[in-house]
Amino acid sequence: MPLPAKRINLLRGWPSPDLLPANLLSAATQRILTTRSVYTPILEYGPSHGHPTLRTGLAQWLGHHYRVEPDVNRICVTGGASQSIANILLSFTDPAYTRSVWMIAPCYYLACGIFEDAGFSGRLRATPEDEEGVDIEALEAKISALEKQEENVSSEKLFKSPGAYRKFYRHVIYAVPTSSNPSGKTMSLRRREQLVKLARKYDALIICDDVYDFLQWPLQGEPTVERPPEMRLPRLCDIDLAMGPAENDLEGFGHAISNGSFSKLVGPGIRTGWVEAWPKFIIGLGRTGATLSGGAPSQLSAAILGELLGTGELQAYVEDAVRPELQKRHRAMMAAVHEHVTPAGVELRESSLAGAATYGGYFVWLTPKNGLPSKLIADRAVEEENLVIGYGNMFEVHGDEASLGFGKDIRLCFAWEDVEEITEGVKRLGNLLRRMNENRAYYESLPQKGHDDSFVDSYK
Ligand SMILES: Cc1ncc(COP(=O)(O)O)c(C=O)c1O
Structure with missing residues (x-):
């Protein structure tokens, strides 16, 4: 299967260049x-x-x-x-x-x-x-x-x-x-x-x-x-x-x-x-x-x-430009998640605040139900889909990883890429998860790379 030509980065937590005043x-x-x-x-x-x-x-x-x-x-x-x-x-x-x-x-x-x-x-x-x-x-x-x-x-x-x-x-x-x-x-x-x-x-x-x-x-x-x-x-x-x-x-x-x-x-x-x-x-x-x-x-x-x-x-800039643009990108991400990722089995939260109908910030946190290590999913996303995503181990507390692990979770950022890339990136993730579900034994047999934080500097 040919690798998509354009890399999509749903890890990077930076403001979009479209939003720099x-x-x-x-x-x-x-x-x-x-x-x-x-x-x-x-x-x-x-x-x-x-x-x-x-x-x-x-x-x-x-x-x-x-x-x-x-x-x-x-x-x-x-x-x-x-x-x-x-x-x-x-x-x-x-x-x-x-x-x-x-x-x-x-x-x-x-x-x-x-x-x-x-x-x-x-x-x-x-x-x-x-x-x-x-x-x-x-x-x-x-x-x-x-x-x-x-x-x-x-x-x-x-x-x-x-x-x-x-x-x-x-x-x-x-x-x-x-x-x-x-x-x-x-x-x-x-x-x-x-x-x-x-x-x-x-x-x-x-x-x-x-x-x-x-x-x-x-x-x-x-x-x-x-x-x-x-x-x-x-x-x-x-x-x-x-x-x-x-x-x-x-x-x-x-x-x-x-x-x-x-x-x-x-x-x-x-x-x-x-x-x-x-x-x-x-x-x-x-x-x-x-x-x-x-x-x-x-x-x-x-x-x-x-x-x-x-x-x-x-x-005025925050009200008229930043908030509406982030809302638009968040909506695009959620629509794509429901269309392409939910069918592959995933848990996620719709609202930031329990009991309310609001969202905010830059990130969506997903837990695929297949239970596969999210580092493996992230590695395969780069290899097979030219897609960069955040995996849960990155967000564990240094030195106390053993007491609270997040090895099955994924973080996606909707701030950096624009709507088209967000939609395409989430679709690629859905395709990958489906393939991984269908060929689980193959993916589990692949050599797993450990968590490596040498590159995190550029991703926030
Ligand atoms: C929770 C949180 N704190 C701090 C920062 C970095 O803030 P600053 O750029 O103001 O140093 C970030 C950037 O992503 C963040 O998400």
Whole structure:
């Protein structure tokens, strides 16, 4: 059988080149670099918490979206979600004090390396999702078992000092509560509240990658600018704020932060995001050594984005271009899945949020019923169909693969390829699965290649 000539990539989790707003960015850059009094503070070292126009614009935008009081003091500009996690870990954890990083799994796999680089190799622990986003009982059982086991472990010799402006947390919990990468699930309000309470009890910091919150749409009908409540559930940081200071946190650092990013709204190359958290936490984050020395990350990009938020162009772009386009691609993928993959036997979730009719983010998570290893399916997809897909082992928690495995699952991205390629790619996957079902013995006899993450850098 001849290999299809065109490679289709349903693994790559990047925005489509059709959705990169080069013209908007170019015009905004021209505007802010014309006048000396405007460009000087942009091109010099900037304040540690980020360019003021972006902080103000974000406070307004986020306040409106989540229905919270805008508060600039709760916002810090970052170099995007990934760099932001690294800075948070530098300032608020010490591997000699912080016991463990709890990763809701399957997880955004490139986050593992950030935690490992911060001294947590071998201490990342997988904790399962459930239908509502996180299995709270399982997580509590695991944390309390670890606390018992490490009761007598000394934390006296720390590697660093938190100083006056920061604190070290005893645990970190990493979550993507809305339209998760990779499962597509959105955590219910009930689970969000339970998770914040749990974090307060065990002095954990919940780092929420809220990078898909603005990218949600209804399953039926067009997306509306005024979103229904199920598409703007409170972030965990909003719930934490509403609960007031916890008993074990009288200084008010809080237990949940929102890690936002412009990567999926504008383009990853803009390398800018934000953290929203308690003001005390924001002050501490601004005191990360590299930030004190260099100023807030991504200063010029931040000023460009601040300009676009100020004029309303960025918000309009997300509403008029990004959301409808992702909705269109998601619909195309689901239609193709139902036509070509469902007949071969597969389990999947229609809605991000259980009990609602919404979807969001970039990804669909599928479990073929044939039970074949998804690494084998992914390898055969490249060999026989010129199709690249994500396989479940990629999304296991580094060092804790044995406790939660995803060797039978597949992740498909609907953001990178356009509608025609998405439809064709899913059709190729359906054809492959059918062939594999019919010739199971042959496929099982093929030599299986192990999981290899040397190429993942380019796929997110
Ligand atoms: C959950 C999650 N967090 C973080 C990132 C990377 O974010 P950034 O580009 O802002 O570093 C991604 C990218 O796919 C992601 O899916």
